[in-house]
Amino acid sequence: MSKNVNMIGAGLVGSLLSIYLAKKGYKVNIYERRPDMRTAKISAGKSINLALSDRGWRGLEGVGIADEIRKIAIPMYGRFIHHKDSSTAFQPYGKDNQAIYSVSRAEINMRLMDLAEQKGGVEIHFNERCTNINRQTLEAQFINEETQKTSSSKSDLIFGSDGAFAASRLNMQLSSDRFEYNQHYISAGYKELIIPPGKDGAFLIEKNALHIWPRGSFMMIALPNMDGNFTCTLFLPFEGEKSFANLKTREQVKKFFDEEFPDAVPLMPTLLDDFMNNPTSSLVTVKCFPWTFDNKIGLIGDAAHAIVPFFGQGMSCGFEDCVVMNELIEKHKEDWNRIMPEYETLRKPDGDAIADLAIANFIEMRDKTADPKFLLQKKIEARFNSKYPDKWIPLYSMVTYSPHIRYSTAFKRRATPRSHHAKNYGKA
Numbered sequence: 001m002s003k004n005v006n007m008i009g010a011g012l013v014g015s016l017l018s019i020y021l022a023k024k025g026y027k028v029n030i031y032e033r034r035p036d037m038r039t040a041k042i043s044a045g046k047s048i049n050l051a052l053s054d055r056g057w058r059g060l061e062g063v064g065i066a067d068e069i070r071k072i073a074i075p076m077y078g079r080f081i082h083h084k085d086s087s088t089a090f091q092p093y094g095k096d097n098q099a100i101y102s103v104s105r106a107e108i109n110m111r112l113m114d115l116a117e118q119k120g121g122v123e124i125h126f127n128e129r130c131t132n133i134n135r136q137t138l139e140a141q142f143i144n145e146e147t148q149k150t151s152s153s154k155s156d157l158i159f160g161s162d163g164a165f166a167a168s169r170l171n172m173q174l175s176s177d178r179f180e181y182n183q184h185y186i187s188a189g190y191k192e193l194i195i196p197p198g199k200d201g202a203f204l205i206e207k208n209a210l211h212i213w214p215r216g217s218f219m220m221i222a223l224p225n226m227d228g229n230f231t232c233t234l235f236l237p238f239e240g241e242k243s244f245a246n247l248k249t250r251e252q253v254k255k256f257f258d259e260e261f262p263d264a265v266p267l268m269p270t271l272l273d274d275f276m277n278n279p280t281s282s283l284v285t286v287k288c289f290p291w292t293f294d295n296k297i298g299l300i301g302d303a304a305h306a307i308v309p310f311f312g313q314g315m316s317c318g319f320e321d322c323v324v325m326n327e328l329i330e331k332h333k334e335d336w337n338r339i340m341p342e343y344e345t346l347r348k349p350d351g352d353a354i355a356d357l358a359i360a361n362f363i364e365m366r367d368k369t370a371d372p373k374f375l376l377q378k379k380i381e382a383r384f385n386s387k388y389p390d391k392w393i394p395l396y397s398m399v400t401y402s403p404h405i406r407y408s409t410a411f412k413r414r415a416t417p418r419s420h421h422a423k424n425y426g427k428a
């Protein structure tokens with residue numbers, strides 16, 4: 001077969017998938033709505049840094065980029081809890097120094113695009129927003145965001161990697177009978193704030209941890225950046241007593257932060273300006289099916305399964321899609337009539353599982369991490385697991401450190417200690 005692929009969206013997942021496909025000899029063109037962030041100096045638009053864990057690393061290792069990303073990744077060995085009375089506690093994430101890693105979204109995205117172009121011969125067309133996909137002719141249409149010029153391109157395969165609000169998905173929805181679609185906004189939104197570095201770039205709070213200020217119905221978290229900054233994210237209900245709706249003036253914001261996060265306020269000199277200037281964004285879960293159409297068009301990453309960020313797995317899940325796709329290309333010897341159906345059959349339950357786990361983890365992070373009983377439970381779990389590692393693995397470890405256990409398997413086994421063995425894809 002001919003091997004021309006058009007991809008919609010050069011975000012994290014589209015860029016990575018293009019490298020996998022290029023390595024298999026496919027000619028990939030990516031059409032990206034935004035300007036080239038390597039030259040245009042634009043912000044990635046949402047969350048400056050992300051937590052990367054083992055499933056994500058596996059995706060990067062598959063195309064030989066993991067070592068390069070490791071250079072810009074900060075290990076976080078546990079949760080550093082900040083209580084309201086300014087006391088603190090540290091909860092390790094796993095055993096033997098297991099960590100998740102804070103990485104810059106823009107940095108990974110730029111390196112993936114570099115690698116796609118340099119090593120894969122992938123062509124990325126910037127400022128090109130996809131407006132339509134013709135399912136019959138496989139012709140995709142674009143409008144240039146700068147010139148408003150329209151264009152179109154035909155290919156043998158199309159991947160929609162255009163994120164949570166994918167135009168590719170909407171197109172498939174409109175052209176399909178019985179397309180399942182579910183979109184759910186949680187009642188909380190988020191706003192990004194900053195703790196800048198101290199003198200000579202010093203980290204003002206523990207560098208190698210994910211910081212959480214759990215406050216019951218809301219929380220703030222902070223992840224370290226290479227330059228000594230911490231990106232803080234306040235997750236807060238849109239409405240209600242303690243909510244974004246009630247933080248309209250600088251005085252209200254100051255009072256709220258002084259009361260709720262007294263140890264953080266002295267470290268946030270630009271807090272009030274940041275709060276007033278930075279956007280308040282919403283958090284959505286998208287579940288849909290099918291993910292493939294006529295065995296020629298596929299949805300991948302957030303386009304197929306957007307999840308809330310509380311398990312830190314959205315990007316890693318998308319990278320795992322690429323690993324699975326690559327395995328299926330090899331297994332079915334590039335027979336897309338077999339690859340596409342197996343891809344969606346395998347991955348849909350995993351996408352659904354991590355979506356539900358991510359919602360549940362919001363409650364754990366914002367509420368339970370402040371509870372001494374929860375801390376004790378985690379200690380007991382860790383002790384049990386270290387004594388009987390083949391009998392039971394804590395949920396967090398299954399999701400974060402066990403890339404050979406499917407998300408759907410982790411979901412089924414959560415909180416049910418019983419004997420099991422890690423299963424590989426295809427066998428589970």
Ligand SMILES: Cc1cc2nc3c(=O)[nH]c(=O)nc-3n(C[C@H](O)[C@H](O)[C@H](O)COP(=O)(O)OP(=O)(O)OC[C@H]3O[C@@H](n4cnc5c(N)ncnc54)[C@H](O)[C@@H]3O)c2cc1C
Binds near residue numbers: 013300303313314317
């Ligand atoms: C606040 C927040 C925190 C997060 N934290 C984490 C975390 O800690 N760990 C983690 O693993 N994940 C995290 N995530 C999730 C993660 O950001 C996503 O899962 C990941 O970005 C998905 O990658 P993607 O390539 O599928 O989509 P995106 O990264 O959204 O990329 C989609 C690309 O498509 C382009 N595009 C969109 N529409 C069009 C169009 N019509 N035509 C052409 N191009 C188009 C966009 O410009 C973009 O470049 C977080 C998300 C949020 C919102």
